[in-house]
Amino acid sequence: MLSYQHGYHAGGPADIHKHFALAGVLSLLTRKPRPITYMESHAGRGVYNLGGEQARKTGEWKAGIGKAERRDHPFWTAIDATRARYGATAYPGSPAVARALLRPQDRMVLMELHPTENAELREAMAGEVVEIHKRDGCEGLLALSPPDPRRGLVLIDPSYERKDDYDEIGDFAVKLAQKWPQAAIMIWYPILKAARHERLARALSSASPLRHEVRFPPHGGREGGMTGSGLLILNAPFGSEKVMA
Numbered sequence: 337m338l339s340y341q342h343g344y345h346a347g348g349p350a351d352i353h354k355h356f357a358l359a360g361v362l363s364l365l366t367r368k369p370r371p372i373t374y375m376e377s378h379a380g381r382g383v384y385n386l387g388g389e390q391a392r393k394t395g396e397w398k399a400g401i402g403k404a405e406r407r408d409h410p411f412w413t414a415i416d417a418t419r420a421r422y423g424a425t426a427y428p429g430s431p432a433v434a435r436a437l438l439r440p441q442d443r444m445v446l447m448e449l450h451p452t453e454n455a456e457l458r459e460a461m462a463g464e465v466v467e468i469h470k471r472d473g474c475e476g477l478l479a480l481s482p483p484d485p486r487r488g489l490v491l492i493d494p495s496y497e498r499k500d501d502y503d504e505i506g507d508f509a510v511k512l513a514q515k516w517p518q519a520a521i522m523i524w525y526p527i528l529k530a531a532r533h534e535r536l537a538r539a540l541s542s543a544s545p546l547r548h549e550v551r552f553p554p555h556g557g558r559e560g561g562m563t564g565s566g567l568l569i570l571n572a573p574f575g576s577e578k579v580m581a
């Protein structure tokens with residue numbers, strides 16, 4: 337199902353949680369000069385316009401990036417780079433957050449299945465060294481794993497439009513960790529009243545992931561109203577707990 341459009345939610349509280357975490361963990365992994373591979377299964381369009389129709393319709397960014405502080409955090413490197421390149425109302429999606437923090441020796445591989453989002457992603461990443469695929473993110477990542485270089489980070493950030501997504505993402509993450517054991521695997525999930533994310537957490541519990549959640553008032557937009565945002569990090573790099581705190 338490809339009806340989800342992240343433009344309505346870009347820069348909202350859940351994005352802030354996910355993107356601050358992504359920037360923090362990437363900054364841990366890029367401390368040593370050894371190269372890494374960064375991969376995403378559900379990349380989105382890369383850059384969002386908070387002045388555009390979708391963002392204006394929900395206004396979710398006002399409770400997210402509109403209130404974000406901690407300008408000493410590596411996430412602001414991505415904000416500054418994105419605004420400098422795309423304009424003052426631009427907001428970095430996860431590919432742009434990663435692009436701002438990765439170094440020339442690192443590799444970046446992105447999957448985005450939606451034709452329009454994929455085309456926008458290609459445009460947003462024009463001139464950058466990045467491999468962009470229009471294929472199913474889970475199938476693509478498993479097919480390309482383990483990549484070279486083996487050190488690396490995966491972001492799994494689906495739209496959870498179907499109930500079964502939680503089970504399927506759990507199975508996928510387990511398989512990915514088996515194929516690419518050196519990878520840190522970061523999985524985002526929404527916290528909804530139905531609490532389906534608990535199934536996902538149970539499926540991954542034997543890998544003892546780092547789990548981090550934030551709660552916020554329901555702001556509508558997604559099914560049932562999201563009351564929080566969660567992350568599970570498998571094989572979290574040393575220092576991740578401090579970064580998440």
Ligand SMILES: C[S@@+](CC[C@H](N)C(=O)[O-])C[C@H]1O[C@@H](n2cnc3c(N)ncnc32)[C@H](O)[C@@H]1O
Pocket residue numbers: 337338340341342354377378379380381382428429430431447448449450453471472473474493494495
């Ligand atoms: C939550 S959004 C991604 C947001 C992005 N990671 C960010 O933080 O900026 C989920 C994306 O997954 C895409 N998508 C949906 N099904 C997919 C699939 N099977 N494979 C790859 N991408 C898919 C959607 O088109 C959407 O752009």
